[in-house]
Amino acid sequence: MRTQVAIIGAGPAGLMLGHLLHLSNIDSIIIENRAKDYVIERVRAGVLEQGTVDLMIASGVGDRLKRDGLRHDGVWLAFNGERHRIDFLGLTGKSVVVYGQNEVVKDFIAAREASERPLHFEVSDVRVRDVESARPKVCLQKDDDEHEIVCDFIAGCDGFHGICRPAFPSGFLQCYEKDYPFAWLGILATAPPSSEELVYALHERGFALYSMRSARVTRLYLRCAPDEKISEWPDDRIWEELQTRLGTKDGWRINRGTITQKAVTPMRGFVADPMRFGNLFLAGDAAHIVPPTGAKGLNLAAADVRFLTHALVAYYKTGSSDELNNYSAKCLKRVWKAQRFSWWMTSMLHRFGTANDFDYRRQIAELDYLTGSRAAMTSLAENYVGLPIE
Numbered sequence: 001m002r003t004q005v006a007i008i009g010a011g012p013a014g015l016m017l018g019h020l021l022h023l024s025n026i027d028s029i030i031i032e033n034r035a036k037d038y039v040i041e042r043v044r045a046g047v048l049e050q051g052t053v054d055l056m057i058a059s060g061v062g063d064r065l066k067r068d069g070l071r072h073d074g075v076w077l078a079f080n081g082e083r084h085r086i087d088f089l090g091l092t093g094k095s096v097v098v099y100g101q102n103e104v105v106k107d108f109i110a111a112r113e114a115s116e117r118p119l120h121f122e123v124s125d126v127r128v129r130d131v132e133s134a135r136p137k138v139c140l141q142k143d144d145d146e147h148e149i150v151c152d153f154i155a156g157c158d159g160f161h162g163i164c165r166p167a168f169p170s171g172f173l174q175c176y177e178k179d180y181p182f183a184w185l186g187i188l189a190t191a192p193p194s195s196e197e198l199v200y201a202l203h204e205r206g207f208a209l210y211s212m213r214s215a216r217v218t219r220l221y222l223r224c225a226p227d228e229k230i231s232e233w234p235d236d237r238i239w240e241e242l243q244t245r246l247g248t249k250d251g252w253r254i255n256r257g258t259i260t261q262k263a264v265t266p267m268r269g270f271v272a273d274p275m276r277f278g279n280l281f282l283a284g285d286a287a288h289i290v291p292p293t294g295a296k297g298l299n300l301a302a303a304d305v306r307f308l309t310h311a312l313v314a315y316y317k318t319g320s321s322d323e324l325n326n327y328s329a330k331c332l333k334r335v336w337k338a339q340r341f342s343w344w345m346t347s348m349l350h351r352f353g354t355a356n357d358f359d360y361r362r363q364i365a366e367l368d369y370l371t372g373s374r375a376a377m378t379s380l381a382e383n384y385v386g387l388p389i390e
């Protein structure tokens with residue numbers, strides 16, 4: 001098989017890249033080791049920055065998003081039993097849209113299938129070769145047969161546990177890591193949201209987040225231990241704990257419903273630098289992950305893909321590699337700003353380790369200052385809706 005760009009991974013990064021390249025008449029082959037249904041049903045992120053929304057609409061995959069996406073003009077911060085609103089629209093003129101990652105993936109798979117360009121699910125034993133040469137190769141197994149893709153470039157969009165980043169020569173990458181001493185127990189429930197916007201809560205018993213995926217489905221999170229056993233969290237215990245942490249003096253209550261999914265999500269910050277080796281380029285979670293508090297993971301993947309598309313289009317149109325040479329530095333500048341914001345939101349809203357009255361009171365003071373200062377609220381809002389894509 002021969003193509004211009006071999007894309008490894010059909011998550012948001014790989015699918016978006018394939019679609020944007022298609023619109024620029026650049027050939028690609030996308031390979032994915034999971035089954036199509038599994039990829040579509042995987043529930044993960046759900047908050048799209050305005051730049052990600054604009055990208056989907058401008059590239060012709062925004063019809064369902066425009067119809068079903070929930071526009072949010074702000075979020076709530078809850079502490080000391082009170083809720084305080086951060087008005088994104090009033091402070092920045094921008095909003096975010098709640099639209100599940102699985103819906104994003106569904107839209108891009110449909111666009112890929114309509115383009116009739118190759119997208120192969122359930123491949124295995126994927127390896128990259130000769131990435132420093134002008135003819136890099138991707139080897140894989142499909143239906144017990146061995147295949148080889150010869151290409152100009154490989155896009156490693158295979159997530160944090162993929163094979164592309166480990167294929168960089170040892171010592172070439174500088175990896176920066178931050179482990180957080182807690183995780184999130186996340187649930188998906190069939191229950192109409194009782195708040196129109198997300199609620200982030202700092203409570204003595206720990207962090208909680210109230211969010212939603214649609215007018216009928218809520219997505220809720222509780223801070224828990226990284227090795228928390230889900231078996232110790234029967235549904236009633238989850239609902240009671242959520243109500244305790246999210247409850248406010250105004251009597252606001254969360255709607256309960258059938259819990260359809262429970263999972264523990266680790267909290268980690270990670271950045272690989274550079275995001276390129278030879279003609280192998282990393283994009284999305286393959287190169288960096290952020291704790292989900294700032295809702296940045298999927299949006300960072302979209303920004304990487306936009307930069308990479310731009311660089312590949314410039315290369316094929318003009319023969320110039322300048323943009324490709326700038327790709328890693330351009331992405332990392334944005335990635336580090338998102339790491340900073342995600343770390344700041346996480347540190348402000350989570351109790352670290354054992355109860356420490358000094359830190360808890362300092363955190364309450366920070367939230368009190370933040371929600372009383374237009375300058376501080378603007379800073380949160382402009383990061384949350386997404387910094388400009390330069």
Ligand SMILES: Cc1cc2nc3c(=O)[nH]c(=O)nc-3n(C[C@H](O)[C@H](O)[C@H](O)COP(=O)(O)OP(=O)(O)OC[C@H]3O[C@@H](n4cnc5c(N)ncnc54)[C@H](O)[C@@H]3O)c2cc1C
Pocket residue numbers: 008009010011012013014031032033034039043044045046047101126157158159160161162163265283284285286292294295296297298301
């Ligand atoms: C468990 C989990 C929960 C999350 N929850 C949230 C959340 O609540 N809020 C939030 O904002 N963000 C969340 N995120 C982050 C967000 O989902 C990611 O940032 C986003 O998925 C990044 O997209 P991606 O395409 O770069 O990577 P991925 O979505 O990970 O896609 C990578 C793809 O590559 C495939 N792949 C892997 N290895 C290979 C291989 N060898 N060959 C071929 N294909 C391969 C994978 O199957 C996958 O389909 C979560 C992430 C995870 C992992």
